[in-house]
Amino acid sequence: MTRLSGKVALVTGAASGLGAATARRLAKEGATVVLTDRDIVGEDIAAHIVDTGGRAVFRLHDVTSQPDWAAAVEHAVADFGRLDILVNNAGVAGGNHELMDHSFDAWRQILSVNLDGVFLGLRHAGPRIAASGGGSVINISSILGKVGMAGAAAYCASKGGVTLLTKAAALEWAPLGIRVNSIHPGFIDTPMVSGALAGREDGNEMRVALMAAHPLGRFGVPKEIGDAVAFLASDDASFITGAELVVDGGYTAQ
Ligand SMILES: NC(=O)c1ccc[n+]([C@@H]2O[C@H](COP(=O)([O-])OP(=O)(O)OC[C@H]3O[C@@H](n4cnc5c(N)ncnc54)[C@H](O)[C@@H]3O)[C@@H](O)[C@H]2O)c1
Incomplete structure (x- = not known):
């Protein structure tokens, strides 16, 4: 498993859940990984x-901050000489909000992390990946970037935005040899999901119902998303750009 040896990857939101699993997986594939998180x-x-033989560093980084993005990318290039792979993973669920009384502050907060953060990642890392001769960008959208869910308007809007931002970037950057794809996880067992369910009185019933909504009958595990990221980052996906890779146990096939 050394499909990514010699490559340098930056993974946002790497302190938890899907980002941590992705960082581990990319390192196993031989990449040097810059983990960032707030x-x-x-x-x-x-x-x-x-400790387990990989190459990795961590940088504090708020994806809504332009200076933080500039510093994270500059450090990656200064320390490792290049940047080949960007995984825009940091995100927030943002809680349950009915549209009839959704605050604008909550809307802005969710959009600023989940959508502005991805734009800033593209804006700051893109030129560096181009300077390395091309590479791969993977944006973590969601099944909720393809289908709606009541009570999650801002989250759905942010992830739907990521879906098409990805395609626009793929078209602009194809001539530069930068592939840009989105991944659409179903419900994956991470602190984001357990936290959202723990915050509801009907959390246990909701967990059972959500699992049943996945034809494979369970939530995904973070490694299953890390595996998909590693595939898209590698040359095994050399003819794939502007694509939506759905990893959802069949949720959106219904
Ligand atoms: N878990 C799921 O079911 C699921 C499904 C579809 C999509 N996703 C998406 O996958 C991504 C990762 O989710 P997760 O389940 O691992 O969540 P998580 O809460 O376990 O981890 C998210 C990480 O992002 C970081 N983060 C949040 N805001 C940040 C900011 N402004 N700057 C930097 N870091 C920030 C957090 O500190 C945390 O470490 C998110 O974009 C999420 O929307 C998750």
Whole structure:
């Protein structure tokens, strides 16, 4: 498993859930991984990757901050000489909001992390990936970037935005040799999902119902998304750009 040896990858939101699993998977494939997150706990994930023979560093980074993006990308290039892979993974669920009384502040907060953060990632990392001769960008959208869900208007809007932002970037950057794809996970067992369910009185019933909505009858596990990211990052996906890779146990096939 060394499809990514010699490559440098930056993964946002790498302190938890899908980002941590992705960072581990890319490191196993031989990439040097720059893990970033606004949560310092990401240092432990990077240290564990190094302890188990991989190459990784951690940088504090809020994806809504332009100066943070500039610093994260500059450090990656200064420390490792290049940038080949960007995984725009950081995101927030943002809670349950009925549209009839949705606050504009909550809307803006969800959009700023989930959509503005991806735009800023493309804007700052794109030129560096181009300077490395091309590469691969993977944006973590959601099944909720393809289908709606009541109570999640801002989340759905942000992830739907990521779906088409991905395609526009893919078209602009094809001539530069940069492939840009989105991944659409179903419900995956991470702190984001357990936190959202724990915050509801009917959390247990909701978990059972949501699992049943996936034809494979379960939630996904973070590694299953890391595997999909590693595929799209590698030359095994060399003719894939502007695509939506759905990893949802059949949720959106119905
Ligand atoms: N878990 C799922 O079921 C699921 C399904 C579809 C899509 N997703 C998407 O996958 C991505 C990862 O989700 P997860 O389930 O691993 O969530 P998670 O809450 O476990 O991890 C998200 C990480 O993002 C970080 N983060 C949040 N805001 C940030 C910011 N402004 N700057 C930097 N880092 C920030 C958090 O600190 C956290 O470490 C998100 O974009 C999420 O929307 C998750």
